[in-house]
Amino acid sequence: MLHAILAIAALAVAFGLILGYSAQRFRVEGDPIADQIDALLPQTQCGQCSYPGCRPYAEAIAAGEADINRCPPGGEPTVLALADLLGRDPKPLEAETREKAVAVIDEQTCIGCTLCIQACPVDAIVGAAKQMHTVIEEECTGCELCLEPCPVDCIFMVPLQPDITDWRWSQPEPSPIERPSRDWRDAIGKRRESA
Amino acid sequence: MEYALILISTILVNNFVLVKFLGLCPFMGVSRKVETATGMGLATTFVLTLSAVSSYLINEYLLTPLGLEYLRTIAFILVIAAVVQFTEMVVHKTSPLLYNVLGIFLPLITTNCAVLGVALLNVQEAHGFVESALYGFGAAVGFSIVLILFSAIRERIAAADVPLPFRGSAIAMVTAGLMSLAFMGFSGLVRL
Numbered sequence: 001m002l003h004a005i006l007a008i009a010a011l012a013v014a015f016g017l018i019l020g021y022s023a024q025r026f027r028v029e030g031d032p033i034a035d036q037i038d039a040l041l042p043q044t045q046c047g048q049c050s051y052p053g054c055r056p057y058a059e060a061i062a063a064g065e066a067d068i069n070r071c072p073p074g075g076e077p078t079v080l081a082l083a084d085l086l087g088r089d090p091k092p093l094e095a096e097t098r099e100k101a102v103a104v105i106d107e108q109t110c111i112g113c114t115l116c117i118q119a120c121p122v123d124a125i126v127g128a129a130k131q132m133h134t135v136i137e138e139e140c141t142g143c144e145l146c147l148e149p150c151p152v153d154c155i156f157m158v159p160l161q162p163d164i165t166d167w168r169w170s171q172p173e174p175s176p177i178e179r180p181s182r183d184w185r186d187a188i189g190k191r192r193e194s195a
Numbered sequence: 196m197e198y199a200l201i202l203i204s205t206i207l208v209n210n211f212v213l214v215k216f217l218g219l220c221p222f223m224g225v226s227r228k229v230e231t232a233t234g235m236g237l238a239t240t241f242v243l244t245l246s247a248v249s250s251y252l253i254n255e256y257l258l259t260p261l262g263l264e265y266l267r268t269i270a271f272i273l274v275i276a277a278v279v280q281f282t283e284m285v286v287h288k289t290s291p292l293l294y295n296v297l298g299i300f301l302p303l304i305t306t307n308c309a310v311l312g313v314a315l316l317n318v319q320e321a322h323g324f325v326e327s328a329l330y331g332f333g334a335a336v337g338f339s340i341v342l343i344l345f346s347a348i349r350e351r352i353a354a355a356d357v358p359l360p361f362r363g364s365a366i367a368m369v370t371a372g373l374m375s376l377a378f379m380g381f382s383g384l385v386r387l
Contacts, residue, residue: 004261007258019277028288
């Protein structure tokens with residue numbers, strides 16, 4: 001009886017030691033999936049996903065709390081990349097798909113207050129106090145965060161011409177002819193009735 | 196020759212899932228996508244081979260000399276639980292995505308009756324060390340093959356026009372039954 005208890009206890013202790021060692025050896029720092037998701041996000045920290053920044057959004061996706069289609073600056077390429085990484089089905093962007101646009105500052109009206117510089121999450125606006133500001137077009141993600149703080153409303157959004165990465169066929173025009181029923185059983189039924 | 200026979204026997208003729216009906220829980224649970232099925236197959240292969248070997252060692256060098264054969268089941272479950280824990284740590288470290296996708300089914304390998312079944316059958320059939328290892332490995336390969344085949348079929352079924360009453364689990368069960376019938380056709384190929 002005693003050696004039975006001892007044998008099982010010895011086994012349990014041995015496995016406990018092995019597992020304890022491997023828990024140290026294979027310890028995972030942080031959340032590697034959140035890191036991978038974070039690397040795919042555009043890092044604009046614009047908050048349009050309703051999370052305070054890209055990192056919190058990445059953690060929410062990794063935890064399964066947020067969907068992958070809430071990043072307007074990343075647009076469709078980001079949704080596709082995330083779907084590919086996570087093995088989920090890609091979805092259309094949740095925010096209404098608006099045309100890709102960049103902010104442009106009307107330099108005649110700008111008073112050089114620097115408020116838009118502080119608002120810009122990607123540092124795409126250059127300028128100094130009492131100096132005219134301007135937007136670096138390649139850096140601008142079109143997040144519209146600079147429109148609100150401008151006291152003289154001199155920033156407006158200019159739609160971008162589609163380039164080779166986001167060009168697509170326009171939707172077909174609705175056909176003027178009424179389409180036949182898609183259900184072939186109905187179609188056959190009607191044909192039999194008329195015959 | 197005998198080793199090859201063990202492999203063929205466990206992979207095809209006495210397939211653990213479709214002929215012996217062991218380990219059906221992950222077979223139905225993680226067969227929705229081929230990638231996850233492959234990952235599950237690899238994890239189970241690792242666990243099965245390792246636990247077959249270590250349970251053989253424990254039975255041969257600890258339980259039998261001490262006359263503790265009646266503790267076999269509990270000792271084997273201890274071995275399997277430890278091996279699964281170890282596998283879980285390794286998968287978490289090496290492939291966090293697979294870890295996420297497998298989710299609860301990774302720790303549930305512990306309760307996969309094929310794992311305990313292999314350990315107990317090894318004792319019952321008085322297999323030696325190499326035979327035990329091959330028996331465990333063959334069972335795992337058979338499990339993986341069947342799991343991957345089944346998930347491939349289920350991916351096609353997901354796109355097929357299944358009659359309404361058969362949608363979901365029902366058609367999966369019917370498919371599993373048909374696959375089992377097909378594997379029954381191997382019986383008599385090897386006599387062990």
